[in-house]
Amino acid sequence: MNPTTKDTLDLDDGRLYYETAGKGEALVLTHAAFLDSRMFDDIWEPLAEQFQVIRYDMRGFGRSSPTTGPLCRRRDLDALLNHLGVARAHLVGCSNGGQISLDLALEQPQRVASLTLVDSTPSGFELQGEPPRYLMEMIGALQNGDVDRANELQIRIWLDGAQREPGQVDDGLRQKALEMNRIPVAQGTFFSADAQPLNPPAVTRLESVHCPTLVVAGALDHAEVLRAADEMAARIPHAKKAIMNACGHVPAYEQPTAFVELLLGFFQNAL
Incomplete structure (x- = not known):
């Protein structure tokens, strides 16, 4: 078992809680915006066998500080990478975590070794039809x-x-x-606004992503999330797409063993 280091990063108007484990290339896990970094509990150890794995709670989630106003989440991720001395990392993001990872990859492509976008929509993606029930x-x-x-x-x-x-x-x-x-x-x-949205948004320039990219979606997720997965897979050069059956918006949480197998297979074949 790889020992886990737990710490916080002080920001100008808050702090980020984060954990690291393992050695090797850096791999950053960014959670969905209704859970926190504990959603990765069951994939943490298997990934730490091969990577320096980093997970963190976004501000307003888990053990990080509450939000106090508008903020820029990709700036927080960038600050964490700088704090840890990580020049380049594999980014694995679920839902909003994937959107943040994709925005950072477009803004600072030199920092991103690969992208794994899990049930994510690119910034600027316009949902169609009826909103999700409830x-x-x-x-x-x-x-x-x-x-x-x-x-x-x-x-x-x-x-x-x-x-x-x-x-x-x-x-x-x-x-x-x-x-x-x-x-x-x-x-x-939920009501915290992004003070610095990516401009132009990711949906207008998916063709500019040039790192290896895996697009993952749960088969039971909302139809618009599945449509976003199709669009990203079609427009990001050489992107791979995988549908995980019998799970919804957070397949790494619902099916951790299958997700780790999928992720490691992507790294083996694409990198």
């Missing part, structure tokens, strides 16, 4: 300060997904997700 009710619960209801609805949207009911998802995973998500819900993180 979304408007969830926003209303947040605005009314109903933490319990908003927390449950967030998990129904992003863990259970459009095609499953709560009883169809592993109860242990669901309870852990509720625990993680309660922190950003209680802190109002």
Whole structure:
């Protein structure tokens, strides 16, 4: 077992909690914006056998500080890499974590050895059709300060997904997700704005990504997320796409063993 180092990085207006383990090329895990770095618990050790693995809680999540106003999450990721002396890293991001990773790869391509975008949409991607079920009710619960209801609805949207009911998802995973998500819900993180969005946004320049890229999507995720995966795989040069069956928006959390096998296979074949 690789020992894990736990620490915090002080920023101008907050702090990031992060962990590192293993040796070798740097691999950074960025979580979805309804969980925190604990979503990677079951892939942490296997990846640390081959990489210097880094995971962190975005501000407003987990053990990082609450948000105090507008912020730029790719700047936070960049600051963490600088703090750790990492000039170049493999970036693995889930959902919003993938969007942040993709934006950084476009802004600073020299820093990114590869991209793995998991159930992500590129910045500037416009959702079509009906919003996910429960979304408007969830926003209303947040605005009314109903933490319990908003927390449950967030998990129904992003863990259970459009095609499953709560009883169809592993109860242990669901309870852990509720625990993680309660922190950003209680802190109002959902309403934190990005002060420096990538300009022009990623969706307008996917062809400019030139590092090896793996696009992953859970087969049970929302149709628009699957459409975004198709578009990224089609437009990012030489991108590979993989669909993971029987899981939704966070396949690395639901199916960690299969996800690690997929990721290591990508590295072996593409790098």
